[in-house]
Amino acid sequence: MDPDLDQLRALAAAVEHGSLDAAARVLHVTPSAVSQRLRSLEAATGQVLLVRSRPARATPAGEALVRAARQVDLLLADAAREVAPAGARPVLPLAVNADSLATWVLPALASIADDVLVDVRREDQTGTGTLLRDGTVVAAVTTEAQPVAGCRVTPLGAMRYRPVAAPALAVRWFPDGVSPSALANAPAVVFDRADDLQHAYLRRRRVDGTPPTHYVPSSADFLTAVLLGMGWGMLPDLQAGRHLGSGALVELDPAGAVDVRLHWQRWALRTPALDALTDAVLAAARRELRPVRP
Numbered sequence: 001m002d003p004d005l006d007q008l009r010a011l012a013a014a015v016e017h018g019s020l021d022a023a024a025r026v027l028h029v030t031p032s033a034v035s036q037r038l039r040s041l042e043a044a045t046g047q048v049l050l051v052r053s054r055p056a057r058a059t060p061a062g063e064a065l066v067r068a069a070r071q072v073d074l075l076l077a078d079a080a081r082e083v084a085p086a087g088a089r090p091v092l093p094l095a096v097n098a099d100s101l102a103t104w105v106l107p108a109l110a111s112i113a114d115d116v117l118v119d120v121r122r123e124d125q126t127g128t129g130t131l132l133r134d135g136t137v138v139a140a141v142t143t144e145a146q147p148v149a150g151c152r153v154t155p156l157g158a159m160r161y162r163p164v165a166a167p168a169l170a171v172r173w174f175p176d177g178v179s180p181s182a183l184a185n186a187p188a189v190v191f192d193r194a195d196d197l198q199h200a201y202l203r204r205r206r207v208d209g210t211p212p213t214h215y216v217p218s219s220a221d222f223l224t225a226v227l228l229g230m231g232w233g234m235l236p237d238l239q240a241g242r243h244l245g246s247g248a249l250v251e252l253d254p255a256g257a258v259d260v261r262l263h264w265q266r267w268a269l270r271t272p273a274l275d276a277l278t279d280a281v282l283a284a285a286r287r288e289l290r291p292v293r294p
Helices: 005-017 020-027 031-045 060-083 098-110 128-133 167-173 180-185 197-204 219-227 237-246 272-288
Strands: 091-096 117-122 139-142 151-165 188-190 213-215 233-236 258-267
Touching (some): 005 020, 005 031, 005 060, 020 031, 031 060, 091 128, 091 272, 098 219, 098 272, 128 139, 128 258, 151 197, 151 237, 188 197, 188 219, 188 233, 197 233, 219 233, 219 237
Parallel strands (some): 091 117, 091 139, 188 213
Antiparallel strands (some): 139 258, 151 233
16 A cells, blocks of 8 residues: 555545535645545555545544544654744644643643644543544543553643532532532532533432533633532632632532543654653643652
8 A cells, every 4th residue: 555645635634624525625626636536545445434424534444544644744744844944833733621721731832832833622531532543633631541552641640629619609508518418409510411520429429310500611611600609510629729728619528539640642653843742741740730659
């Protein structure tokens, strides 16, 4: 197999943008040209590489070639940067969970912003593996400790979450302290339907049923909702610390703290841009996250 770079880019664009027509617009060619490139690539590999659904998606074999296409583009961008230092900066797509993005990751990205451009995909920390596997991102902050194929993994540390609430809500719903019956009735704030932190805490406290729930799918707005007394929620110390110190929030259950271990997964491919991104993220994690024992 000796795939043409234009063929690989056609496949990657169709997967990223969801259709052959969209890929054609991005590549500045006709849809028929994209279709021809894909047919030629599938003929060369002897496999179906793209499911022509809405949106289009790669088959497992196609995912491997999408990763290859993006790795080649990253290598070429870094090479161009070395040949012409004033040239375009390489673009690094990465996946980061909302709480990390709102607390410790952005300063890390800012430290390398003069050298690379980042394309951040906000994704729950448990769902970033899929984006790595299909080649959508080159690196991710994730809870997955097992390396994705073609990636290297480095432990980052842990974010500690605590059940907290505004003082007025705590007085109203937990006058006698936290109990299963009180938790069953008190309103909770949950990030989205993939967020299991609050429900995991309720299961540990043996709470039956689901309490009244507000869904607020933004890290900053989640914090605001808890501060406003809409409900209690699991907040990371990096976000809640100063509000606990000022008395704007109270900790409901000192025994209820949970550490979420995070890892850095990146392509095994070595490029100056990807190495710089990794160094910046690891340095920020050492400063901000809780160390964990192996």
